[in-house]
Amino acid sequence: MHAAAFLPRGGVARKTARLRGQSIIEYVLIIAVVGLVIVFAGPGVAGGIRNQFNQVTNTVDSGTDGDNFMSAEEKAYREAMKTVASKDAKDWRLDEQKAAATDIAKNGTSSVVYAKAKAAMDAGTKFSMQLANGKTLEYRIIGINHDDLADDSGKAGLTFLTTSAIISSRMNATDTSAGGWEKSELRQKMNSGEIWNLMPGDFKSKVKPVKKLTNNVGGGNANKNAAVTATSDKLFLLSYSEIVPTSHWASGYPWTSSEGTEYEAFRGKVTNSDSVNACLLIGSGWWERSVHPSYSAYFLYVGYNGEPSNASSATGTTCVCPAWCF
Structure with a gap:
């Protein structure tokens, strides 16, 4: 089966979907999976995946959702x-x-x-x-x-x-x-x-x-x-x-x-x-x-x-x- 078949309808996850509560290890695994999908998907689908993944990465790096990585103690x-x-x-x-x-x-x-x-x-x-x-x-x-x-x-x-x-x-x-x-x-x-x-x-x-x-x-x-x-x-x-x-x-x-x-x-x-x-x-x-x-x-x-x-x-x-x- 083609790897792209596992994506939601339209080939790209909805923009409202967010990665919450994951550990750093889980994010590393997600990055690896996304990399494999990009390799096997067609050029159009791969481009959409890259755009969506960059949005998530930028959100985390900018600190908008960075607090999700911190415990309550760290936030305090x-x-x-x-x-x-x-x-x-x-x-x-x-x-x-x-x-x-x-x-x-x-x-x-x-x-x-x-x-x-x-x-x-x-x-x-x-x-x-x-x-x-x-x-x-x-x-x-x-x-x-x-x-x-x-x-x-x-x-x-x-x-x-x-x-x-x-x-x-x-x-x-x-x-x-x-x-x-x-x-x-x-x-x-x-x-x-x-x-x-x-x-x-x-x-x-x-x-x-x-x-x-x-x-x-x-x-x-x-x-x-x-x-x-x-x-x-x-x-x-x-x-x-x-x-x-x-x-x-x-x-x-x-x-x-x-x-x-x-x-x-x-x-x-x-x-x-x-x-x-x-x-x-x-x-x-x-x-x-x-x-x-x-x-x-x-x-x-x-x-x-x-x-x-x-x-x-x-x-x-x-x-x-x-x-x-x-």
Whole structure:
């Protein structure tokens, strides 16, 4: 039987017929079938088939019926991104910050909101949210596609750092850095205890756990060649090497250069000396997760003037500036 005999009366499908709900594989099969029909059909019928098929293709490519390829979730995401892209970054609400981070993680510098997020980071734009105790926590973007997700699925789109001096805690109940950040009392508070519980519910649902590299052995000369290991954290403290470009302890304590790389917000603004770094100034000193290289009872902290090489005993009460990723 001639292949053209399978076509509807008139040889060409009616213009009102549309391809709806098909998967990409089904469309590939349709294209293959149409190709065979064109080969076996006569010139007149083949021309009609080509015209009709081009109309369908153009309709899909133009986006008129393109939504048929998207799930309800994808459609909602597209609409949400239109809203986020239309706003100034300083006006992004929590859910819009999350949407921006998701799109940047997916599309990198091609994201429709990448330029706005970077401009906000460079300008030190501050966002805010209310904690469970009624206090307002301010924070800013410090990294873009910087942190590795704990589930190995890629990068977290945005990293944020608290800029409010409203949370304080000791690092440990005793003066020791043994076990480093991983075994510290403060880490437990930040990931499941009282500090985590200060965070609002809609914030908690948006945080993406990430891998943080740290000397989790402890400080002191006995551990000068300690290897860094990874922890999975929802809230975390910054390390010394995430703040400075190079470690001035690098030659004697190699691990001090290996606890993550400097965040983009600090590049060109923070030194590794004892000088003042205004971009880190929050009016108070705040903990880092790095142990002090030389002393086994101390952790590093950023001084009130922004100097990142200060140290405090583990039992000292110091400001906590949680960082997190969306």
